[in-house]
Amino acid sequence: MVSENMYNKLAELVVRKGVNVQKGQPVIINANIHDAAFVKKVVKCAYEAGAKYVSVEWSDLDLTNMAYEYQTAEVLAEVPQWKYDKTKSQHDEGACYISITSEKPGAMADADSEKMKIANMAYYSKMKDLAAYTMNNEGQWCVFGIPSYDWAKVVFPDLSDEEAYEKLGDAIFAVTRVTEDNDPVAEWTRHDEEMIGHAKKLNEYRFEKLHFTSELGTDLYVGLIEDHIWAGGGCYTPAGVFFDPNMPTEECFCMPLKTGTDGIVYASKPLDYHGKLIEDFWLRFEKGRVVEFDAKKEKEALEQLLSFDEGSSYLGEVALVPYDSPVSRSGILFFNTLYDENAACHLAFGRPYPENLAGGCDMTEEELAQHGANDSMQHEDFMIGTKDMNIDGIRKDGTVIPVFRNGNFVF
């Protein structure tokens, strides 16, 4: 059972190691209203770390659902200028961002997909040039989770409310590396170093492409961009502030060549796309683009994801996660990408992380595209890793080097 002490340690961890709040820095927290008690702990820690101010952006999926039910598509597509100006002014002040996830997976299942697409498209279009702030790590950001009753009942539908909540809480704290007795900041420092070691080795190999195979039927080649940089275990802002954008994180990730993916891939876990849970799906790629796909559930949502904009049907990220990661070992399907992506190798459609290309963070969109990078207003991960997954790295000279065997790193 998760104690008050562990919640205190989590709040401290997120502030000190997650975003690594600097003295005089504004802190923006995105949170659900039902998490208010915990949010206040985070706010206090942020102030104690010297935050200039802490601003909480509250949200609630019941209100979001009502908005989609009652507002017209026209109204939903209105994004007032002040919303842009607000985020812009936070960026100009050098703010850092904390997001606390705890929503019920699939909470938006009944919302009108067409309206959601229109609203999301309008929002991303308006905000497009502001997305670089976090995507390029110009300021620190951190996404992590805490349990909620709604979420717990989706993960453990057969348990009582209390049992499900406790079990989800135990799992979240375990994979976030917070225990009753440990020093989570020290534990994360050690973990980051190990991940940085993996990324270093992958960078030394200079692979041209990766070949994924699994018994599910996956047989996929993913070409890597030239001058790619494998990353993992924390990031640096241009000012040199080290932070951990995801808690948990178990991935080494890299940038695919936009036109370099060919073959078929089977998803190994469901994907929550704006509250719609897409299940049992596969995709076939030709020269980087998805040319065929199917899903047993929410195929329409998958179609919307892929057709969101031109870059949505091309890859923006490839990530290697050992099947032996704590999230995977927990055996729990969290129905939440932050967790599930750290249980399994995954790919992402859409926008890539410029940090995965040498000099990428200083490049314009055009320069990134010239280097073969994908571009999109969204970035959507989906899981492909399995217990039996094998990955070979193929170098320019044709050398084949085993990277994964049976779901885990060979080296």
Place this chain on the structure above:
Amino acid sequence: MVSENMYNKLAELVVRKGVNVQKGQPVIINANIHDAAFVKKVVKCAYEAGAKYVSVEWSDLDLTNMAYEYQTAEVLAEVPQWKYDKTKSQHDEGACYISITSEKPGAMADADSEKMKIANMAYYSKMKDLAAYTMNNEGQWCVFGIPSYDWAKVVFPDLSDEEAYEKLGDAIFAVTRVTEDNDPVAEWTRHDEEMIGHAKKLNEYRFEKLHFTSELGTDLYVGLIEDHIWAGGGCYTPAGVFFDPNMPTEECFCMPLKTGTDGIVYASKPLDYHGKLIEDFWLRFEKGRVVEFDAKKEKEALEQLLSFDEGSSYLGEVALVPYDSPVSRSGILFFNTLYDENAACHLAFGRPYPENLAGGCDMTEEELAQHGANDSMQHEDFMIGTKDMNIDGIRKDGTVIPVFRNGNFVF
């Protein structure tokens, strides 16, 4: 005990009668995060009434207290342009405003008064020209309350949490005229008509000044502005939408002549000024201005209230409330101005309501001042009514007409 049904009726009352939401109108709700369950009822009612969109501005006094504790005065005084633009764009869209009060009285008692003054001054200065939207009834607005545990324990400190909460809930619903069996919309329509009748009679008398006396020691002359209009029982927007800005409301109110108040007045109830509870205070006026005052508790807060700006030590409102009003008859001191002002005659420092002057809503600030109206960035009510209060109306020709005897209207 307040039933779920009564909460539903209250939500409906506020939407249909309080702000009287019009089809296609944006609705902005200010609420505390701990009231989320009830807020969702209001949001649903607003959508069902045809709201264009409903936006909830969540607040929490723990976060506000932390802001005052940790932020510097310099940071607290920064009001970003987007905040102004946001409110301005809501006004341009013709939004209406619902505020739900439930905070613990005196919740900001430990906050740094000097910082609060600086922050409030900065905020009011920045927003000054936007205040007319609600002060002049350009758009509909409604303030009402629901019980909270924190508030209940202040009102009934000797009861258990549950008993206090239930008792405060019963009182709030009673004075807001919502019962298990009634039709609150019809009840409010009847009540509004009665209040409008009182105001009509007062307008016919064309008093030059009122003379307040009570055994507490009050002996005060309040001059009324020429061409004054007594109001009460709802308002109209320029577009002709009728609404009830306060629930409860029991007052007939008017505009004092800025320089027309002389004598001494004793407050009959405490005053919550930005979370500081000012108690047992009196004020002496000369030619409209407070020239001497004292308070047994939070005198510093009273001093800040009066010195906030030039108009803060002059009156902006005089309001007559029968001692027999339901709020008064409840015998409960709510420690919340919305309720306590409707239990007793009261005055307000600062900004007047332009609707209380013939043609006032169309006048510039300069024109209002030429007519003898006060001006200020704030508007702060304080209660003076007692069981034994007598009020005489004095006409230009010297005629004295009894208005109140022993706390109630003579007519």
